[in-house]
Amino acid sequence: xxxxxxxxxxxxxxxxxxxxxxxxxxxxxxxxxxxxxxxxxxxxxxxxxxxxxxxxxxxxxxxxxxxxxxxxxxxxxxxxxxxxxxxxxxxxxxxxxxxxxxxxxxxxxxxxxxxxxxxxxxxxxxxxxxxxxxxxxxxxxxxxxxxxxxxxxxxxxxxxxxxxxxxxxxxxxxxxxxxxxxxxxxxxxxxxxxxxxxxxxxxxxxxxxxxxxxxxxxxxxxxxxxxxxxxxxxxxxxxxxxxxxxxxxxxxxxxxxxxxxxxxxxxxxxxxxxxxxxxxxxxxxxxxxxxxxxxxxxxxxxxxxxxxxxxxxxxxxxxxxxxxxxxxxxxxxxxxxxxxxxxxxxxx
Amino acid sequence: xxxxxxxxxxxxxxxxxxxxxxxxxxxxxxxxxxxxxxxxxxxxxxxxxxxxxxxxxxxxxxxxxxxxxxxxxxxxxxxxxxxxxxxxxxxxxxxxxxxxxxxxxxxxxxxxxxxxxxxxxxxxxxxxxxxxxxxxxxxxxxxxxxxxxxxxxxxxxxxxxxxxxxxxxxxxxxxxxxxxxxxxxxxxxxxxxxxxxxxxxxxxxxxxxxxxxxxxxxxxxxxxxxxxxxxxxxxxxxxxxxxxxxxxxxxxxxxxxxxxxxxxxxxxxxxxxxxxxxxxxxxxxxxxxxxxxxxxxxxxxxxxxxxxxx
Amino acid sequence: xxxxxxxxxxxxxxxxxxxxxxxxxxxxxxxxxxxxxxxxxxxxxxxxxxxxxxxxxxxxxxxxxxxxxxxxxxxxxxxxxxxxxxxxxxxxxxxxxxxxxxxxxxxxxxxxxxxxxxxxxxxxxxxxxxxxxxxxxxxxxxxxxxxxxxxxxxxxxxxxxxxxxxxxxxxxxxxxxxxxxxxxxxxxxxxxxxxxxxxxxxxxxxxxxxxxxxxxxxxxxxxxxxxxxxxxxxxxxxxxxxxxxxxxxxxxxxxxxxxxxxxxxxxxxxxxxxxxxxxxxxxxxxxxxxxxxxxxxxxxxxxxxxxxxxxxxxxxxx
Numbered sequence: 014x015x016x017x018x019x020x021x022x023x024x025x026x027x028x029x030x031x032x033x034x035x036x037x038x039x040x041x042x043x044x045x046x047x048x049x050x051x052x053x054x055x056x057x058x059x060x061x062x063x064x065x066x067x068x069x070x071x072x073x074x075x076x077x078x079x080x081x082x083x084x085x086x087x088x089x090x091x092x093x094x095x096x097x098x099x100x101x102x103x104x105x106x107x108x109x110x111x112x113x114x115x116x117x118x119x120x121x122x123x124x125x126x127x128x129x130x131x132x133x134x135x136x137x138x139x140x141x142x143x144x145x146x147x148x149x150x151x152x153x154x155x156x157x158x159x160x161x162x163x164x165x166x167x168x169x170x171x172x173x174x175x176x177x178x179x180x181x182x183x184x185x186x187x188x189x190x191x192x193x194x195x196x197x198x199x200x201x202x203x204x205x206x207x208x209x210x211x212x213x214x215x216x217x218x219x220x221x222x223x224x225x226x227x228x229x230x231x232x233x234x235x236x237x238x239x240x241x242x243x244x245x246x247x248x249x250x251x252x253x254x255x256x257x258x259x260x261x262x263x264x265x266x267x268x269x270x271x272x273x274x275x276x277x278x279x280x281x282x283x284x285x286x287x288x289x290x291x292x293x294x295x296x297x298x299x300x301x302x303x304x305x306x307x308x309x310x311x312x313x314x315x316x317x318x319x320x321x322x323x324x325x326x327x328x329x330x331x332x333x334x335x336x337x338x339x340x341x342x343x344x345x346x347x348x349x350x351x352x353x354x355x356x357x358x359x360x361x
Numbered sequence: 362x363x364x365x366x367x368x369x370x371x372x373x374x375x376x377x378x379x380x381x382x383x384x385x386x387x388x389x390x391x392x393x394x395x396x397x398x399x400x401x402x403x404x405x406x407x408x409x410x411x412x413x414x415x416x417x418x419x420x421x422x423x424x425x426x427x428x429x430x431x432x433x434x435x436x437x438x439x440x441x442x443x444x445x446x447x448x449x450x451x452x453x454x455x456x457x458x459x460x461x462x463x464x465x466x467x468x469x470x471x472x473x474x475x476x477x478x479x480x481x482x483x484x485x486x487x488x489x490x491x492x493x494x495x496x497x498x499x500x501x502x503x504x505x506x507x508x509x510x511x512x513x514x515x516x517x518x519x520x521x522x523x524x525x526x527x528x529x530x531x532x533x534x535x536x537x538x539x540x541x542x543x544x545x546x547x548x549x550x551x552x553x554x555x556x557x558x559x560x561x562x563x564x565x566x567x568x569x570x571x572x573x574x575x576x577x578x579x580x581x582x583x584x585x586x587x588x589x590x591x592x593x594x595x596x597x598x599x600x601x602x603x604x605x606x607x608x609x610x611x612x613x614x615x616x617x618x619x620x621x622x623x624x625x626x627x628x629x630x631x632x633x634x635x636x637x638x639x640x641x642x643x644x645x646x647x648x649x650x651x652x653x654x655x656x657x658x659x660x661x662x663x664x665x666x667x668x669x670x671x
Numbered sequence: 672x673x674x675x676x677x678x679x680x681x682x683x684x685x686x687x688x689x690x691x692x693x694x695x696x697x698x699x700x701x702x703x704x705x706x707x708x709x710x711x712x713x714x715x716x717x718x719x720x721x722x723x724x725x726x727x728x729x730x731x732x733x734x735x736x737x738x739x740x741x742x743x744x745x746x747x748x749x750x751x752x753x754x755x756x757x758x759x760x761x762x763x764x765x766x767x768x769x770x771x772x773x774x775x776x777x778x779x780x781x782x783x784x785x786x787x788x789x790x791x792x793x794x795x796x797x798x799x800x801x802x803x804x805x806x807x808x809x810x811x812x813x814x815x816x817x818x819x820x821x822x823x824x825x826x827x828x829x830x831x832x833x834x835x836x837x838x839x840x841x842x843x844x845x846x847x848x849x850x851x852x853x854x855x856x857x858x859x860x861x862x863x864x865x866x867x868x869x870x871x872x873x874x875x876x877x878x879x880x881x882x883x884x885x886x887x888x889x890x891x892x893x894x895x896x897x898x899x900x901x902x903x904x905x906x907x908x909x910x911x912x913x914x915x916x917x918x919x920x921x922x923x924x925x926x927x928x929x930x931x932x933x934x935x936x937x938x939x940x941x942x943x944x945x946x947x948x949x950x951x952x953x954x955x956x957x958x959x960x961x962x963x964x965x966x967x968x969x970x971x972x973x974x975x976x977x978x979x980x981x982x983x984x985x986x987x988x989x
Binding site for chain 2: 682683684685686687688689690691692693694696697700701704708711806807810811812813814815816817818819820821822
């Protein structure tokens with residue numbers, strides 16, 4: 014499943030304009046589109062005899078894509094391939110059609126690395142300005158770009174202090190600033206929000222959403238699934254050097270046929286509801302737990318195949334039998350749960 | 362009731378900068394989360410809780426140790442009852458895993474044999490059994506985090522202070538660590554003080570929270586008490602195109618509080634609303650309800666409310 | 672997923688109830704661990720082998736001396752056989768050993784032995800400093816130590832103890848072995864007559880330990896990496912020595928200028944402990960013993976103050 018099935022809608026926190034119902038029902042036909050922002054074709058990379066990524070194919074268009082996976086799954090290798098720092102042993106990596114190794118491609122990519130690699134004696138402004146000069150801007154343009162970019166990341170009052178005294182959040186902003194200098198089409202971010210307090214994180218979420226809305230493509234590798242879920246529901250899951258799944262979380266969840274969806278239902282009369290649910294064909298198992306929530310409702314956990322149809326049938330069941338539903342929740346649809354299944358049990 | 366932490370008007374200055382101002386905390390033993398933006402004074406508070414820094418003014422006690430004042434020797438005996446898991450890598454390179462933890466045990470005051478025996482036991486409990494004879498430099502991030510927890514646990518302290526215990530861990534490592542902490546707190550009766558930026562961690566593990574802002578305590582208490590219960594709010598997940606459905610809801614008097622654009626909405630319903638109506642209206646428009654939950658204030662919303670952001 | 676309980680865990684966490692000793696207990700643990708890490712380095716063993724060689728030289732030299740004295744009846748001695756043999760006159764050899772090396776069990780022997788050994792000690796110190804303390808700063812181990820129920824002085828005490836063991840293993844203890852050997856070779860009265868020498872050896876060792884230990888700790892806390900440490904160390908001992916020599920001897924200034932040479936100061940105080948006459952120290956114009964002692968006390972105090980300020984407990988939580 015490649016990433017271009019989800020059309021290039023920008024992910025904003027505002028609701029998009031109401032779309033005609035007929036259009037929403039049928040999927041849009043694949044458009045004849047220009048080269049994708051990032052394309053990895055059957056890419057394999059070794060480090061000596063250790064394999065980093067194993068025949069990975071990935072295509073990104075605009076919007077935010079999350080990259081999740083365990084440590085050692087190959088995420089950093091993939092990011093380094095995307096930014097043209099290493100070359101694949103087999104396959105091809107291209108940014109908007111140009112090979113990623115080529116300097117012309119690197120012009121379109123902005124990279125915000127995981128580790129802090131700064132010249133600590135410089136001030137934030139000086140650092141970003143030096144990076145701008147390295148990008149090839151002449152002196153005056155470098156200064157203007159630096160000022161613009163520093164404002165974009167919200168470091169205006171604080172950029173004159175030495176980096177040595179910066180907090181983690183400020184460092185991340187400077188890194189992001191230098192990645193934005195040349196206005197790249199593709200932003201590759203490795204753990205951008207680690208170590209930042211919740212307020213800073215919210216700022217970043219807004220900033221990323223803005224950047225995505227302006228047409229850029231973001232590839233964010235993160236362990237913090239909760240933050241990623243706020244930004245996007247389009248993720249690529251990596252495990253053991255391969256892409257395990259790409260798409261929205263719901264789509265990925267539907268791929269896992271072996272694991273019927275676990276759904277929790279709180280209702281005052283669980284057994285009666287259980288009896289009704291057993292009549293539905295999608296129900297695989299019903300688990301009556303003895304714990305009762307504070308409101309005096311009982312809890313049911315059922316397992317259902319074909320979730321789409323199940324929820325439609327469930328809705329009708331509620332209407333027909335006048336069920337008082339206090340709570341309805343899919344227990345293992347989060348990125349966290351899906352990762353758990355894909356990576357197979359307890360690790361780490 | 363015997364408080365775990367009992368601070369009265371504790372302040373701490375560094376030259377002109379006031380890191381903590383008039384902090385009064387009374388927290389019973391249990392699992393406590395310490396939250397706050399950068400620069401709020403969390404690290405200063407942790408140092409005071411560990412007896413590394415004396416307060417500039419105010420008094421208090423941690424467990425049964427009185428806090429000493431002035432700039433003299435701070436209260437190192439307090440650290441016998443505390444296991445501290447630092448955020449940064451506090452490793453002694455060149456040592457093997459079990460040697461490192463045994464050293465920690467000896468530094469806490471255990472005899473050499475007891476420390477070694479206990480080091481093996483704790484490393485097994487934390488699933489580092491296979492790696493314990495390897496040198497520390499060869500450990501992965503997840504293993505290093507567990508190793509830091511091991512050296513905090515070796516002398517079985519009643520209190521654990523943890524600074525960002527899940528930093529650098531991948532999602533499965535993170536949930537494993539949180540489960541471990543919950544087990545230590547619930548099943549083995551240890552008190553935990555968890556300082557972190559990840560609200561999800563606090564939600565999973567902690568019973569009470571302290572929210573610091575600009576050196577002051579803005580909130581303290583149990584999560585259940587602090588988070589507002591909103592009886593009339595629901596969170597819905599909708600499968601299909603929600604627009605007609607939401608229109609109808611509006612007509613029924615339901616207010617749309619938030620829509621995340623991906624099928625998840627939060628609504629405020631009028632009194633005497635029954636949930637069946639959601640399903641009726643949904644069926645009308647050919648959409649299905651995938652999720653229905655009470656929309657009580659989450660820890661995140663509480664945090665933003667306290668810290669003053671929407 | 673149905674909430675099936677996970678496989679029952681039989682081996683779970685066990686609480687521990689036991690006696691906790693005080694922080695002094697930790698000092699030996701720190702010293703032992705630091706020494707262990709140093710001992711794991713091959714470079715250390717190479718340097719220790721050098722110092723062992725010097726010791727063996729003195730050890731067998733003393734033995735050879737008494738053996739030759741017994742052989743003095745014969746006019747000539749053939750050492751070795753066949754082509755590789757050499758003919759020596761025992762008398763000449765004895766003269767050589769007595770005058771040049773002064774292996775006579777007097778203060779001169781121990782003075783020269785300890786001063787030779789301490790040159791090797793200095794090199795080992797540079798290695799030890801970077802491993803013992805420099806590594807702690809670089810890899811962030813200080814928070815590990817200070818988050819335990821110890822004061823920072825216990826931490827420094829542990830490191831100092833490790834350094835002290837190192838120094839004494841190379842200087843004082845071999846010197847004592849030489850002392851015992853001499854007595855066993857010659858006469859038991861040696862122990863009774865020359866007990867002051869034994870005290871002197873211990874004194875010299877103590878001075879070395881305290882001065883070198885403190886300067887090492889201070890330098891290592893200031894400069895954590897090995898190359899700057901070696902540079903500072905060389906400046907402190909080798910360069911200052913040349914400077915002191917140049918000023919006092921070359922330029923003919925007051926002998927007190929030699930006081931900047933810490934190495935010489937330690938040598939002077941050691942001589943004082945061994946009861947050696949002031950005039951026997953070469954090259955001559957030398958500052959007085961008490962001047963050297965005063966300088967060393969000053970340097971040690973500075974080191975202590977510096978250490979007090981450098982190891983701050985506030986580094987523990989970032």
